Amino acid sequence: MTDGKPTLRDVAAAAGVSPMTASNALRGKPGVKESTRLKVLAAAERLDYRINLTASMLKSGRSNIIHIIVNEFDSPFYSKLVQSLATETTARGLTPFVEQTRYSPDAAKHALATNPFSGQLFDGEIIHAAGLNTDVPLAAMNHGRPLVLIDACEDTPSFDTVNFPNEEGARAAVQHLIERGCRHIAIVGTDYAPRNELARVEDSAGLRLRGASGALLDAGLPYDESVTFSAYNSTRGTEAGHAIARAILEQRAGRAGSAAAGSADGTNGTAGTVEMAGTSGSGPTAATAMAFDGVFCSNDYAAFGVIRGLADYGIAVPGDVKVIGFDGATSGAYTTPTLSTIQVDLDQLAQFALDMITRRVEQRSQGAADTPATRATIGYTLVSRESTTAER
Amino acid sequence: MTDGKPTLRDVAAAAGVSPMTASNALRGKPGVKESTRLKVLAAAERLDYRINLTASMLKSGRSNIIHIIVNEFDSPFYSKLVQSLATETTARGLTPFVEQTRYSPDAAKHALATNPFSGQLFDGEIIHAAGLNTDVPLAAMNHGRPLVLIDACEDTPSFDTVNFPNEEGARAAVQHLIERGCRHIAIVGTDYAPRNELARVEDSAGLRLRGASGALLDAGLPYDESVTFSAYNSTRGTEAGHAIARAILEQRAGRAGSAAAGSADGTNGTAGTVEMAGTSGSGPTAATAMAFDGVFCSNDYAAFGVIRGLADYGIAVPGDVKVIGFDGATSGAYTTPTLSTIQVDLDQLAQFALDMITRRVEQRSQGAADTPATRATIGYTLVSRESTTAER
DNA sequence: CTGAAAGCGCTAACAG
DNA sequence: CTGTTAGCGCTTTCAG
Numbered sequence: 017m018t019d020g021k022p023t024l025r026d027v028a029a030a031a032g033v034s035p036m037t038a039s040n041a042l043r044g045k046p047g048v049k050e051s052t053r054l055k056v057l058a059a060a061e062r063l064d065y066r067i068n069l070t071a072s073m074l075k076s077g078r079s080n081i082i083h084i085i086v087n088e089f090d091s092p093f094y095s096k097l098v099q100s101l102a103t104e105t106t107a108r109g110l111t112p113f114v115e116q117t118r119y120s121p122d123a124a125k126h127a128l129a130t131n132p133f134s135g136q137l138f139d140g141e142i143i144h145a146a147g148l149n150t151d152v153p154l155a156a157m158n159h160g161r162p163l164v165l166i167d168a169c170e171d172t173p174s175f176d177t178v179n180f181p182n183e184e185g186a187r188a189a190v191q192h193l194i195e196r197g198c199r200h201i202a203i204v205g206t207d208y209a210p211r212n213e214l215a216r217v218e219d220s221a222g223l224r225l226r227g228a229s230g231a232l233l234d235a236g237l238p239y240d241e242s243v244t245f246s247a248y249n250s251t252r253g254t255e256a257g258h259a260i261a262r263a264i265l266e267q268r269a270g271r272a273g274s275a276a277a278g279s280a281d282g283t284n285g286t287a288g289t290v291e292m293a294g295t296s297g298s299g300p301t302a303a304t305a306m307a308f309d310g311v312f313c314s315n316d317y318a319a320f321g322v323i324r325g326l327a328d329y330g331i332a333v334p335g336d337v338k339v340i341g342f343d344g345a346t347s348g349a350y351t352t353p354t355l356s357t358i359q360v361d362l363d364q365l366a367q368f369a370l371d372m373i374t375r376r377v378e379q380r381s382q383g384a385a386d387t388p389a390t391r392a393t394i395g396y397t398l399v400s401r402e403s404t405t406a407e408r
Numbered sequence: 409m410t411d412g413k414p415t416l417r418d419v420a421a422a423a424g425v426s427p428m429t430a431s432n433a434l435r436g437k438p439g440v441k442e443s444t445r446l447k448v449l450a451a452a453e454r455l456d457y458r459i460n461l462t463a464s465m466l467k468s469g470r471s472n473i474i475h476i477i478v479n480e481f482d483s484p485f486y487s488k489l490v491q492s493l494a495t496e497t498t499a500r501g502l503t504p505f506v507e508q509t510r511y512s513p514d515a516a517k518h519a520l521a522t523n524p525f526s527g528q529l530f531d532g533e534i535i536h537a538a539g540l541n542t543d544v545p546l547a548a549m550n551h552g553r554p555l556v557l558i559d560a561c562e563d564t565p566s567f568d569t570v571n572f573p574n575e576e577g578a579r580a581a582v583q584h585l586i587e588r589g590c591r592h593i594a595i596v597g598t599d600y601a602p603r604n605e606l607a608r609v610e611d612s613a614g615l616r617l618r619g620a621s622g623a624l625l626d627a628g629l630p631y632d633e634s635v636t637f638s639a640y641n642s643t644r645g646t647e648a649g650h651a652i653a654r655a656i657l658e659q660r661a662g663r664a665g666s667a668a669a670g671s672a673d674g675t676n677g678t679a680g681t682v683e684m685a686g687t688s689g690s691g692p693t694a695a696t697a698m699a700f701d702g703v704f705c706s707n708d709y710a711a712f713g714v715i716r717g718l719a720d721y722g723i724a725v726p727g728d729v730k731v732i733g734f735d736g737a738t739s740g741a742y743t744t745p746t747l748s749t750i751q752v753d754l755d756q757l758a759q760f761a762l763d764m765i766t767r768r769v770e771q772r773s774q775g776a777a778d779t780p781a782t783r784a785t786i787g788y789t790l791v792s793r794e795s796t797t798a799e800r
Numbered sequence: 801c802t803g804a805a806a807g808c809g810c811t812a813a814c815a816g
Numbered sequence: 817c818t819g820t821t822a823g824c825g826c827t828t829t830c831a832g
Contacts, residue, residue, distance in 0.1 A: 021528065021551075023825060034803045039827065047801060066527035070471075071825035074462040074808050088491060089506075090738055095487035099480060102508055111525065114481075114506050116494055133503065135458035136413065159413075254742070320742045327744045346482055350646070350712045351743055352719045415809060426819045431811060439817060463809035466824050 022063040031059035042067070073137065078381070082373060083138040084114045085127050085145045092316055092345030094144075097166075097362055101142060104366035108374065113138065121147025129157035140373040142166065150174055162376035164369045167220050173389040176372040178365050181396045182220050185358040186227030188398050189312050189340045192356070194235050196338055196404050198310025201237060202263075203228050204256045204322055205314030205342075208244040224314045224342065243308075253318035257325015260308055264331060267307035309337055310404075316341035316348055316357055323353070323403065338404040344397070353402035361395045368392040414455040422451035434459070465529065470773070474765060475530040476506045477519050477537045484708055484737030486536075489558075489754055493534060496758035500766065505530065513539025521549035532765035534558065542566055554768035556761045559612050565781040568764040570757050573788045574612050577750040578619030580790050581704050581732045584748070586627050588730055588796050590702025593629060594655075595620050596648045596714055597706030597734075600636040616706045616734065635700075645710035649717015652700055656723060659699040701729055702796075708733035708740055708749055715745070715795065730796040736789070745794035753787045760784040 028038035033052060041048045041056035048056075059065075073079045082105050086094050098114055105112035113133070117124040124147035128134055134141070140162035148154065150170055154163060168177045193201055206221040211233070214226040225244075232239040245256035313319035319341030323333050333339050333353055341348065344359025372390060379386065420430035425444060433440045433448035440448075451457075465471045474497050478486050490506055497504035505525070509516040516539035520526055526533070532554035540546065542562055546555060557569045585593055598613040603625070606618040617636075624631040637648035705711035711733030715725050725731050725745055733740065736751025764782060771778065 024827095025825080035825090036804080036827075037802055040802090043827095049801065052801085066522070067524050068466070068528050068825050069524050070462050070466040070529065071808090072827075074460070074466050074810085075825080075827045077808080079462075089481065089494065090487040090491040092739065095482040099482040099508065102481065103510070116491065118495070130458070132459045132461050136460050137462065317742075320739070323744055324742050324746070333744075347484065347712070347739060350709075350716050352715055352725075352745075354716070416811095417809080427809090428811075428820080429818055432818090435811095441817060444817080460809050463824090464811075466826085467809080467811045469824080 021068075022065045023068070024065070027056065027060045027063055027065045030063060031056045077136075079111075079137050079139055080109070081111045081113050081138050082370070083127075083134060083141040084112055085124060085141060085143045085148065086114065086116055087119045087145050088116050089114075092320075092347055093343050096344075096346055097144065097365075100362035100366040101369065104363065104370055108370055110139070110370075110374075117145045117147070119146045124148045125152070125157065128154070135159065139377050140164070142369045142373065162373050162380075164372045166365065166369065169218050169220055169223060170391075171218055173391045175389050176376070177389070177391045178368045178372070179391065179393045180220065180360050180365075181358075181393055182223035183227035183230075185342060185360065185396045186224040186312065186314065187231045188227075188396070189342060189358050190228045190231035191235075192398055192400065192404060193310035193312060193338055193340060194231070194237070196310070196406050198338055199237060200243075200306045200308050201232060201310040201312060202243050202245060202260050202308045203239075203312050203314075204245045204247045204253065204260075205318050206244065207246045208241045211239070221314060228312050228314075247313070247318040247321065251321065253313065253321020254325040254328075255321075256318065257322035258328060259325075260311060260322065260337070261326050261329035261331045264307040264337070265329065311337055311339045313339065313341045316343040316345040316355060319348075319355055319357070319403075320351065323351075323355075333403050334405045340404050344399060348399075348401065353405075356401045356404040357399050359397045359399045361397070364394045368394065413460075414457045415460070416457070418455055419448065419452045419457045422455060423448045469528075471503075471529050471531055472501070473503045473505050473530050474762070475519075475526060475533040476504055477516060477533060477535045477540065478506065478508055479511045479537050480508050481506075484712075484739055485735050488736075488738055489536065489757075492754040492758040493761065496755065496762055500762055502531070502762075502766075509537045509539070511538045516540045517544070517549065520546070527551065531769050532556070534761045534765065554765050554772075556764045558757065558761065561610050561612055561615060562783075563610055565783045567781050568768070569781065569783045570760045570764070571783065571785045572612065572752050572757075573750075573785055574615035575619035575622075577734060577752065577788045578616040578704065578706065579623045580619075580788070581734060581750050582620045582623035583627075584790055584792065584796060585702035585704060585730055585732060586623070586629070588702070588798050590730055591629060592635075592698045592700050593624060593702040593704060594635050594637060594652050594700045595631075595704050595706075596637045596639045596645065596652075597710050598636065599638045600633045603631070613706060620704050620706075639705070639710040639713065643713065645705065645713020646717040646720075647713075648710065649714035650720060651717075652703060652714065652729070653718050653721035653723045656699040656729070657721065703729055703731045705731065705733045708735040708737040708747060711740075711747055711749070711795075712743065715743075715747075725795050726797045732796050736791060740791075740793065745797075748793045748796040749791050751789045751791045753789070756786045760786065 024035050024038055028035040031038060033056060037048065037052060038056045041053040042060060084101050086098055088094050089098065102112040102114060115127050117127055124145045128148060142164045144166035150168055154175060163175050165175050165177045167180050169179055190201060206225045209225060211229060214222060217223055217226060229239040245259055247253045247256040311322055313322055319339055323339055326333060326337060331337060341355050341357040344357050348355035348357050416427050416430055420427040423430060425448060429440065429444060430448050433445040434452060476493050478490055480486050481490065494504040494506060507519050509519055516537045520540060534556045536558035542560055546567060555567050557567050559572050560569045561571055582593060598617045601617060603621060606614060609615055609618060621631040637651055639645045639648040703714055705714055711731055715731055718725060718729060723729060733747050733749040736749050740747035740749050
């Protein structure tokens, strides 16, 4: 150690062994006498030695870093997803490297393919980001490194995939609304699609719609364009809430017409000017005498927006309408009303994803051939909170 | 390029130049003829060359990676902070490496000091995490690399620091409540401290308490133990809400006694059994005839909890009590009621922090001596939303 | 079980 | 403006 940080050579010298033995001892490789190992560890401790990872990575070609690509940090869903993935990665002695794409497909492709880190540094990737789906040549972009997709929803997976319980969860959510007495249920979060088209969907939103609509039809309740309201983010969740509120007020009045905003809202000036969202809910809808009394939202963010939008028109949750979301965002336990939701098990997701990654990493390091892509679906819990409470 | 990825040597060969010239051309160093540079870039493009960062980092000792250490990902405050920091870091051509400590001081110290990445890989660190304050030997742990603390609140900064507008923001928040007609204001988020002790606080919570209490006293309103309720996270925010609710009900009844929960809550069974939080609010408080009509929370998370806790007792916001938070969490715009808050400018924070880091990095690369620690305080906007609306 | 040699791919320093 | 030399610190390989 001339001056700067101690190197492996310094540790070896201090321990009276060769650099190679020191390296093996430090890394816990088998085939080092216990007494030797202790000597080396003591020397390293004494010198406050820290391995130089850049050198290690350069030589070995492995980094133990897992690349996690998500759309953003600041949303109830992603912040929780990232927390679970990062925690599990760390628990396994690997290092999580989290990158956000901000929903830009270009940024996502860059993160995966052209970013120099991705090219050579990462041992594997876990991806839930717009633009990185199976329509693009992921394997090529990724140079064939281990890759786990989250919620890719392919029928026959081309990559290791961990899916959400989209259809079952959505079905359970709608059934819950029905059990709570709802008979006219709106679906927020997806564009309408007829049932026959839903038979062959391979995406998250479609599967949730399939589950939700199936539950409606099984119960003899209506499923058509008039009950679906699209909403891809919270703002549109609010718009969907407005649309549903107006539909309710029109239905209550027994006729089509202008519904006055009955909100107590003094600061939010948008209530009177929002446009209709979704494919329907506006104007004189045919044979819908009964007002909406339940809403299934395909994510919690949209659910918060819907509750917000309903409130703008003075419609109370769960008093007038019950609302259930999907995801299990942490904040749903603290809002007013607290939000009923399909809480997906993100810790389990993280475990599955890391199992898949580490399996492939090990396969490769042993020169074994790649095994076929696997798929797992995580569990969920229906969390019943105030937003679907029966009594009022 | 024998077989695997193309190396710089391959690019140089393809372009008919030396590796060094290729390196300089690729990195945009001055002193390369334009025609040569173009040849090199074309060759790199053609070969789909990607620099090997491990080799680059090993040789140069620089990584362009900024280490961002925070307590967690999944909270309204941190998810937004991380998003701002990561976005700004990327915008400057640097790479953000975000790590969570989950509030463990040991994990935080490990992240900063013993994690091998920290030892040699990162060009600088931006820190907002429990356990990494100026009580510990940060400079030594960090081996003297550039370091920016967020909200360290030292009177004379020992490290580059970006502070929140703690005192001014809290003062503005309480003044806002007063302007909205509140005359009996509770403070949630900090343990009570007498005014004379607050003169010399050097921490975020103390400064917010100083600002809030100052505003109360300036307006001739009471500031004593009976108006403070501690709350360090959302759960305790809820407890504080319960305590405030009970105080209100007692005060309304004009005497001490059991306050019945008047909640419409059918699922949350805790209302009747929670313990009192904070230092007061329970039992027969002396001369407090007037019920609380306003609450200042020193963070939004606590504010959500307080609103939640008040609702458990049937107390409405803003109808019965107005509530304002601090931070400007994204979700405050979508809750019901929407949350008034002191919205701090996290994008500005990110800019300041990165200015400070890059300045030091450049200083070092030029062998200049370190300049004294600097400090900046970010701006805020008082966002007035439903939770402090005057009309009902 | 331990050691010696070689080099991963790049870039700082200097020579041409 | 371009090329040559040398070596960052580690680990793979293979010999002892």
